Amino acid sequence: MKAAAFEIVRPRDLDAARAALGREGAKAAAGWQSLGPMLNLRLARPAVVVSIAHLPELRGVSETPEGVVYGACVTHAEIEDGAAPDPTRGALPAVAAGIAYRAVRNRGTIGGSLAHADPAADWPTALAAMGAHVRVLGADGVRRVAVEDFAHGAFAPALAPDELVVGVEAPRFSASARWGWWKFCRKLGEYAEAMCGVLVDPDRGVARAAFGATDGRPLVIADASEALRDPDALAAPFAAAGLDHDPVARRLHRAAFRRAAARAGLLEDVPT
Amino acid sequence: MRPKGVGASVPRREDDRLLRGRGRFVGDIRMAGQVEIAFVRSPVAHGRLRGVRAPERFAGRVFTQADMTGVKGILARSGLKGFRVSEQPALATDKVRFAGEPVAMCVAETRAEAEDIAAEVALDIEALPANVDMLRAAAPDAPRVHDDWPDNLFLETFVDGDIERAAADAAIRVTRKLRTSRQCMAPLEGKGCVAVWDRHMEQLLLWTSTQMPHIVRSGLAECLGLEERRIRVAAPDVGGGFGWKGLLQPEEVCAAWLAMKLDRPVKWLEDRREHLVAAANCREHHYEITGYADAEGRLLALDAVAHVDAGAYSVYPFSACLEAAQVGSILPGPYDFPAFRCRTYSVCTNKPPIVPYRGVARTGVCFAMESIIDAIAREARLEPYEVRLRNLVRPEQMPFRNVTGKDFDMGDYPESVRRAVAMIGHDAVRERQKAGEPDGRRVGIGYATYCEQGAHGTSVYHGWGIPMVPGFEQCFARFTPDGGVEIRVGAQSHGQSFETTMAQVAHEILSIDPDRVSVSHGDTALSPYSTGTWGSRSAVMVGGAVATACEKLGARALRIGAHLLQAKPDEVRLEGGAVVGPGGSVSLDEVARTFYRRPQNLPADVDPDGLELTAGYRPVVDTGTFSYATHAAVVAVDGETGGVELLDYVVVEDGGVLLNPMVVDGQIYGGAVQGIGTALYEAMRYDANGQPLASTLADYTLPGAAETPPIRIAHMETPSPNTRFGQKGIGEGGAIAPPAAIVNAINDALAPLGVEIGALPATPHAILSAIAAAEAVR
Structure with missing residues (x-):
């Protein structure tokens, strides 16, 4: 499949980017890694693609x-390589x-x-587990949203048409923080079938998990x-979230929790 | 043996261009004035096609079968009695029979624009219930794929062995229902073609990504109503085929017709979505199989009912029944037992036609047979390898005619098992199992043994009813005036390394350095006729033809050389690129120069046919070579995730004399990785309406480098008595045994949980489901 015709706009600055995003059928693109295939499969049919990865305001780190x-357009590789500072004592680069x-x-x-809000992607879950926030630029300036509140559902970010993700705030872990991240993929590089991040940071009063x-x-x-004392306590939240719809899914999500917690040194990793 | 000849691991000369991205594939061909096509494909699996409507502004750019006056559908009749004929139109006419079937073609300057047009073509289809379950397809109320058929069966076959007595005496009886999934072949390069009418030659030129240019020409001529001399089919570099490029496709017929209609070059490149949903399907078998054995695990009888989901149409040239016909004849595998009964059904469904994929039916057959062997081992409380050793044909029985009349040429099948047991460290794995894993995973070991008939010739294919029966294989060979050698063969290398290995064969015979030998292949205008590259036949058939042609060419060179040396013909030989006699030598360069440029110096009785010729070859015994192998796998199964890690993988194989051992290793690695895909990853699933559930490689999971363990290979080189150098066909073998070996290993690991996997692929989901089901029972 080849993409249908669309216009590419390369804005000068953030204001121009927002103005372009206000156009009918506009869509922002940074790394193109999800949007590119969707364009080729004609699953996404934007009239205008606003390319933003070059904007210095989105490339900065403070x-x-x-x-x-x-900045929203910092790449996974820059975080992996330590080219950007890491407040999480290794958690972000590992993810x-x-x-x-x-x-x-x-x-x-x-x-x-x-902004793509794929439930099987790593950042939405990992950053939610860390308690990170998203910075969103709209007509009224920048608003700040907890990562877990930033999606309405699968592929549905809480983002108005003329809004743009401009940054991600990652919290600083204290020295006593324990972090565990585990995901299960059928093959290396594929989207995960289950994933869990666990963060226990006693000095900050944090004991979170995200699936x-x-x-x-x-x-x-x-x-x-x-749940860290007794994983059976997950049954209620799993049921509420529909994660236990079949025995296979239930097993996988439980395994994800146990193994993430074990990697954080919070549970013995003994598979059942 | 010469240093760079048969048996030498000469580096592949193809790699320089292919690994640098400098190959020339169909996609690299761009002709002046070229247009591209995109197909409008059926969105439903089954329906009546009422009409095709395109917007006015696209007049002349959208074509249907109604426009293709005189173009006939693709017919692949099996010669087997009772076969029902299906005709596949180039573009659907009154009915659509699978989701993805081409209905109209749209033409534009670029593919993207052609897709724009295709998106606006409206199909008026009355959807019908789809026939998607091959096990229910014979039911009276099952939707009929072809209206004029009484049911949905291409063919039923029976092998009626008397198993009743053996069954009555059997201490062990094991029955299994086993299923292999429908797969896609997924070569790196998809299909594609460029068609152009050559006014100078008054000939249609079709560049196409194929394994069999001559066969495509014959099929195309039938469909287009052209004489074959008016068609030239040529394959440029072909990036893997595995069977998917061993057929005539409706899209090729369409592109060829359109090139003549528009008098412009027409290009079609299959994209990955088309590849997945619209055609390249393979492998879908179901077995209900019972093995009978005595208390010591000796096989007494085998009884099987096999279904093959052949899809909607019979594929040219292999037909819809090759797989099932093979099942009936090769299910007994490499084993010696007295009684066999088998019933096969080639079922017609609303899915893309099934195409023979590397290993063809053998992958499914091996999975079925080897699962039964392991089941018998568990019943008899024997090691699985021990049951194999007790039942395999023994070397002293060779040559051996088995229960279905297959003539095994030679070899030591049990030795391949013994070597695999030693290489994999069987006892150490059992110790490790007893000790348990620190991470709680369960370790298992599994084996699979098979023999693979390759390069099977006229008598076998005639018996399988295939409309294309291979005969003699030809090779053209010539000395150029400066003493180089040109070799032309009609088969097509799509990864088999002909350019390297056939130059080695020429060197072996003629002693000329392989670097001075050019090998070209796969162009009907330039090469002798061949049925192409398939059925693990090229090392034997093309290698034999090249050797034969070079022997005849060498004899002529020797004759001239002897004259120049003033020696008797029986005093000279070929050595180091020269004719060597008692008193001196003359280079082949000089011999060639003499023939072409100084004919005044030739002997009076020189052969006027000169230093070029076409020679043919067929082994005297043409029932094929039987390569064989034992694969052994060690797996670790994660009971919490269903994940399977391949800890070790061993292949002990006998390909006879290896023309180039490095190339053979490459074939085994590649095949084994495809087999790992069959075992653990690949499934082209359809819903109840016949909708394909994977349309990108995100949904159709292929194994990658990280999922592939180091594969350890050991060769046993027992020469075949029937072939030119003792070589055997091994091209497909790597892909045959992995599903059986890996699933046997998984079942060995999970046996303590009472879990047994019987369906491919053994995905984490399937394994977890089976574990959960077993727990629910307990």
């Missing part, structure tokens, strides 16, 4: 005592290194991944301390 703000293939990581962007590869947005358990 560090604060609370964490790091990544980045596991995304698809290096060729995808070289171009794919952290903001693009969140991806769901049918909708990631499932976040804001207080996972009970």
Whole structure:
């Protein structure tokens, strides 16, 4: 399949980007790693594609005592390689290194991944587990949204047509933080069938878990301390989120939790 | 043996261009004035086609079968008794019979614009219930794919062995239902063609990505109503075929017709979606099979009912029944047992036609037979390898005629098992199993043994009813005036390394350095006729033809050389690129120069046919070579995720004398990885309406480098008594055994849980489901 005809706009700055996004049928593109195939398959038929990866405002990284703000167009590879500072004591680079293939990581962007809102992608779940926030630029300036609230559902970001993801705020982990990330893919580089991130950071009063590869947005358990004592406590949130619709799915998501927690040193990893 | 001749691992000369991205494939051909086509394909699996409507502004750019006056449908009649004929129109006429079937073609300057047109063509189709389940297709109420058929069967076959007595005496009886999934072949390069009418030659030139240019020409001539001399079919570099390029496709007929209609070059390149949903399907078998054995695990009888989902049409030239006909004749595998009964059904369904894929029916057959062997081993409480050793044909029985009349040429089948057992470290794996894994995974070991008839000739294919029966294979060979050698063969290398290996054969016979030998192939204008490259036949048939042609050419060179050396003909020989006699030598360059440029110096009785000729070859025994192998796999199965890791993989094979061992290793690696795909990853699933559920490679999972373990290969080189150098066909073997070996290993690992997998692929989901089901029972 070849893409249908569309116009490419390369805006000078953020204002021009937002103006272009206001046009009928406009869509932003940064790394093109998801949009490109969708265009070729004609699953996405934008009239205008606004290419934003070159904008310096979206490429910057700033560090604060609370964490790091990544420009939306920072690539997975830059995070993997440590080219951007990491407030998470290795958690972010490790997640980045596991995304698809290096060729995808070289171009794919952290903001693009969140705006695409694929439930089986790594960033929406990993960043939700970390308690990260998205910065969204709209007509009234920048708003700040928790990553887990940034998707209405699968492929449905909480983003108005003329809004643009401009940055991602990752929190600074304290020295005592424990992080575990585990996902299951049929083959290296494929989308995951189950994934879980677990963060316990006692100094900041955090004990979170997030589950991806769901049918909708990631499932976040804001207080996972009970599940960490007894994984059976996951039954209720799983049922509420529809993660237990068959015995296979239930097993996989439970395994994801146990193994992520084990990698964080929070549970013994003994498969049943 | 010469240093760069038969048996030498000469580096592939193709690699320089292919690995640098400098090959020339169909997609690289761009002709002045070329247009591209996109097909409008049926969105439903089954329906009555009422009409095709295109917007006015696209007049002259959208074509249907109604426009293609005089173009006949593709017919592939099997000669087997009872075969029902299906005619596949180039573009659907009154009915559509699978989702993805081409209905109209749209032409534009670029493919993207052609797709724009295709998107606006409206099809008026009355959808009908689809026939998608081959096991239910024979039911009286099953939707009829071809209206004038009484049912949905291309063919039923029976092998009526007397198994009753053996069955009555059997201490062990095991029955299994086994299924292989429908797959897509997924060569790196898809199909594609460029068609152009050559006014100078008054000939249609079709560049196409094929394994069999001459066969495509014959089929195309029938469909277009042209004499064959008015068609030239040529293949440029072909990036893998595996069977998918061993047929005439409706799209080729369409492109060829349109090139003549428009008098412009027409190009069609299959994209990956078309590849997945519209044609390249293969492998879908179902077996209900019972093995009978005595208490010591010795096979007494085998009873099987096999269904093959052949899809909607019979494919040219292999027909819809090759797979099932093979099942009936090769299911007994390399084993010696007295009684066999088998019933096969080639079922017509609303899916793309099934195409023979590397290994053809053998992959399914091996999975079925080897699953039964392991089931018997569990019943008899024997090691699986022990049951194989007790039942395999023994070397002292060779040559051996088996229960279906197959003539095994020679070899030591049990030795391949013993070597595999040693190489994989069987006892150490059993110890490891007992100790358990620190991470809780379960380890298992599995084996599969098969023999593969390759390069089978006239008598075999005649018996299978294939409309294309191979006969003698020809080779054209010539000395150029400066003493180089040109070899032309009609088969087509699409990864088999002809340019390297056939130059080695020429070197072996003529002693000329392989670097001075050119090998061209696969162009009907330039090469002798051949049925092409398929059926693991080229090393034997093309290698034999090249050797024969070079021997005859060498004899002529020797005659001239002897004259120049003033020696007797029986005193000279070929050595180091020269004719060597008792008193000196004369280079082949000089011999060639003499023939072409200084004929005054030739002997009076020189052969006037000169230093070029076409020679033919067929082994005296043409029932084929029987290469064989034992594959052994060690897996670790994760009971929480269903994930399977291949810890070790061993192949012990006997390909006879290897023309180029490195090339053979490459064939085995490639085939084994495809077999891993069959075992664990690949499935082209259809829903109840016949809609394909995978249309991109995100949904159709292929194994990648990270999923492929190091594969360890050991060669046993037992020469075939029937072939020119003792070589055997091995091209397909790698893809045959992995599903059986890997699933046997998984079942070995999961046996303590009471879990047995009987359907391919063994996905994590399938394994977890089976574990959950077993737990629910307990």
